[in-house]
Structure formats: structure tokens, C-alpha cells
Amino acid sequence: MRSWKYVLSKLFKAVVTENKRLIKDHYLLTLSPLKKIKKNRPGNFFMISVESGLDPLLKRPFSLHRSTKNGFQILYRVVGKGTTILSNKTPGDILDVIGPLGNTFPVNNKHRNILVAGGLGIAPIFGLADSIVNSPGLEQPLLFYGARTGKEVLCKKNLADISIRPVIATDDGTAGKKGNIVKVLEKFLKSGSINVNEYSIYACGPKPMLKALSALTNKLGIKGYAALEQSMACGIGTCLGCVVHTTRGLKCVCKEGPVFPLNEIVW
Ligand SMILES: Cc1cc2nc3c(=O)[nH]c(=O)nc-3n(C[C@H](O)[C@H](O)[C@H](O)COP(=O)(O)OP(=O)(O)OC[C@H]3O[C@@H](n4cnc5c(N)ncnc54)[C@H](O)[C@@H]3O)c2cc1C
Ligand code: FES
Structure with a gap:
């Protein structure tokens, strides 16, 4: 507490x-x-x-x-x-x-960073992209961004201002590729043109997206982190209302998170 x-x-x-x-x-x-x-x-x-x-x-x-x-x-x-x-x-x-409150994304200075946002997950992911772009010595991150429709793809101008051209997927195909952004990322990671050991992944989005991403990063052995959203009453580690199961036991998202390694979250 x-x-x-x-x-x-x-x-x-x-x-x-x-x-x-x-x-x-x-x-x-x-x-x-x-x-x-x-x-x-x-x-x-x-x-x-x-x-x-x-x-x-x-x-x-x-x-x-x-x-x-x-x-x-x-x-x-x-x-x-x-x-x-x-x-x-x-x-x-x-x-x-x-x-x-809460912790931060542990950006790997030696890796190429891949950011994954689903829907409103772009809220913290944009801030992360902005901070990576403005950190001397860090490579431009790649952004994979999924939304329900093209209209819900936010921050387009702000992303362009920091020279990020996101790979987009929408459920209805009204912007970018039609379908699931994790599948689009999987295709990129398995394309053979990149060395996955040189990449780290940082994500925020709906639980099903993060669960699929966690399965993918575990399968390919890529280090990944996700910012989780649980209903919160206090936000300061007092009510225990925001606990998640991890491989290191129960953790409060508000106090020990919201960012957790993808391979530690028990879905
Ligand atoms: C660490 C953290 C960061 C967040 N960041 C953002 C953000 O940047 N932008 C944003 O729009 N929202 C964010 N959320 C979710 C936001 O807190 C909820 O949408 C908000 O509390 C809902 O309040 P309400 O009174 O309007 O809705 P309520 O009447 O409390 O709930 C309406 C609906 O939203 C669901 N809901 C409520 N709280 C959450 C939650 N925490 N996660 C998922 N579903 C919830 C309820 O189950 C219900 O279905 C974040 C949540 C957390 C824990
Ligand atoms: S919200 Fe109360 S302990 Fe996390």
C-alpha cells in the first residue's frame, strides 16, 4: 500500500x-x-x-x-x-x-522498437512513439495500428509530424488492410527479411489483441511489453481491485504496472 x-x-x-x-x-x-x-x-x-x-x-x-x-x-x-x-x-x-502514476515502457536502446496500438491503445502508444523519436540515438519506431474503422484511426497528423507512417488494419477495411493488426504484424515478422532478435514490441489495446500478441511474441521469442487496462477504484495500490494473474503471482496493475512483460501475463 x-x-x-x-x-x-x-x-x-x-x-x-x-x-x-x-x-x-x-x-x-x-x-x-x-x-x-x-x-x-x-x-x-x-x-x-x-x-x-x-x-x-x-x-x-x-x-x-x-x-x-x-x-x-x-x-x-x-x-x-x-x-x-x-x-x-x-x-x-x-x-x-x-x-x-504507474511504471513506464522499458525501451530497449539497442533494439528496433515495434509499437502496436489497438483502438484507444494509441493514447499511450503515441506518447511512446513521440518520446522514442525525440531520443537521440534511437531508431525510428515502426507502428502497427488497428482500429474498428478508418474513421477511428486517430492522431494521423501528429504521427505524420513525427515522420511515422503507421501500418494500419481496420475491421471493416475502410483504412489500411482489412482484418486483424496482429496478423499483419505476424506476416511482417515472419517475412524472413528481418532478424526478430533485434526487435522489441510495446503495445496497448483491447485484451483479445494483447492476448494474441502475447501468443505471437512467445512463439517467436521476441521481447514484448503491454500496458494493461483494468477497472480501477483507487489507482494507488489500496483496494486490490485491479489485480492480474502473472507468472510472478497476482500483481496490481495500478502499482506494479500498468506495463508488464507480455510473457508474464497469464490470460
Ligand atoms: C491504466 C488505465 C489507462 C486508461 N487509459 C485510457 C485512455 O487513455 N483513454 C480512455 O478512453 N480510456 C482509458 N482507460 C479506460 C477508462 O478508465 C474507462 O473508460 C473509464 O474509467 C470509464 O469511466 P466511465 O465512468 O465513463 O464508465 P463506467 O460507467 O465506469 O463504465 C462504462 C463501461 O466501460 C467499462 N470500463 C470501465 N472502466 C474500464 C477500464 N478501466 N477498462 C476497460 N473497460 C472499462 C465498464 O466495464 C463499462 O462497460 C484507462 C484505464 C486504465 C486502467
Ligand atoms: S486500483 Fe486499487 S489497488 Fe489498483
Whole structure:
């Protein structure tokens, strides 16, 4: 369990500077903390109070999407009560936040990095891509990005701005290849043109995608990591509501994650 001192050190108020609707149900929230906060790293997340009253009582977890000059951004989809309230926030509104929380993607400086995003998994994966691109000495990462439809392929301009041309697959074939992004990645890894030992994989997306990716990386012996999303009540290791089974026992996604080695997750 985290100490209260630790929690208080991560607690801050942030002002909404923009809350932009990107496409149906998808928003980009820009927050500016009212005090200096700890440095954000890709993989970190924030627990955000969407309302100052008691309903809803629990904060909601959101990944760091990208850091900005005066704060950070969250990319989110409206799925229920909390995110609906969040989508109605306007510039000047103040939110209570805890963070940055959680670990980061352990990028291998000697490897070529492959990033895999499924749907809203692009939220932390974009931040990771941005940080790799801006790290001197690291090679440009490859991005495999799956979405339900072409309309839900987000961050196209921001990816182009950092010279990343994603390999895209959509369920309905309206952008990129039709079908499953893990199958597209598998074809690339098995093409014979690359040495898989020189690659590491970093992913975020829906559980079925991560499970398939984990089976693939285990089969090919490639090192891989995934940022997991579990329902979270506290976000600070107190309620044990976010545990996952791993080969090293039960782990709290909020405290020991959210990033775990793919070969340690028991699906
Ligand atoms: C570490 C972490 C990072 C996350 N990052 C993002 C992000 O960058 N962008 C984003 O849009 N969402 C993200 N999520 C999911 C986000 O927290 C939930 O969508 C949000 O809490 C839903 O709140 P709600 O009140 O709108 O929905 P609720 O009314 O609480 O739930 C609506 C539906 O969403 C499901 N749901 C609720 N919480 C989660 C969850 N944690 N994971 C999966 N399904 C959930 C419920 O089962 C239900 O079906 C993240 C979750 C975690 C744990
Ligand atoms: S959310 Fe409470 S322990 Fe992780």
C-alpha cells in the first residue's frame, strides 16, 4: 500500500485548457496543472475526478497521451457516466487529479522498437512513439495500428509530424488492410527479411489483441511489453481491485504496472 505522503505528493488540481471532440465519442483533453508535478513518462496514467462532488465518487484512470508545454493531454472515449461528464468540461474548469502514476515502457536502446496500438491503445502508444523519436540515438519506431474503422484511426497528423507512417488494419477495411493488426504484424515478422532478435514490441489495446500478441511474441521469442487496462477504484495500490494473474503471482496493475512483460501475463 502507498503511504499518504506518497499520495499527497501526487495530488494536484489542473485547469482544462481544451476539451476537443475529435470524432464521435472521442475527445482530446488538455490539462494544465496548477502546481509543478512529477515528470510524465510514456505508460504513466492519471486518476481524474470528473466531478467535484460525490457522484461519481471514484476517480477514473486515463493514460498520459502526450506532454505539452504547460501540462499534458488525455485521449479518451466516452463509454459511461464518468467520461460523459468529462466530455462536457470546458476551458477554465478545474479537475482534481492524482499522478503521474504507474511504471513506464522499458525501451530497449539497442533494439528496433515495434509499437502496436489497438483502438484507444494509441493514447499511450503515441506518447511512446513521440518520446522514442525525440531520443537521440534511437531508431525510428515502426507502428502497427488497428482500429474498428478508418474513421477511428486517430492522431494521423501528429504521427505524420513525427515522420511515422503507421501500418494500419481496420475491421471493416475502410483504412489500411482489412482484418486483424496482429496478423499483419505476424506476416511482417515472419517475412524472413528481418532478424526478430533485434526487435522489441510495446503495445496497448483491447485484451483479445494483447492476448494474441502475447501468443505471437512467445512463439517467436521476441521481447514484448503491454500496458494493461483494468477497472480501477483507487489507482494507488489500496483496494486490490485491479489485480492480474502473472507468472510472478497476482500483481496490481495500478502499482506494479500498468506495463508488464507480455510473457508474464497469464490470460
Ligand atoms: C491504466 C488505465 C489507462 C486508461 N487509459 C485510457 C485512455 O487513455 N483513454 C480512455 O478512453 N480510456 C482509458 N482507460 C479506460 C477508462 O478508465 C474507462 O473508460 C473509464 O474509467 C470509464 O469511466 P466511465 O465512468 O465513463 O464508465 P463506467 O460507467 O465506469 O463504465 C462504462 C463501461 O466501460 C467499462 N470500463 C470501465 N472502466 C474500464 C477500464 N478501466 N477498462 C476497460 N473497460 C472499462 C465498464 O466495464 C463499462 O462497460 C484507462 C484505464 C486504465 C486502467
Ligand atoms: S486500483 Fe486499487 S489497488 Fe489498483
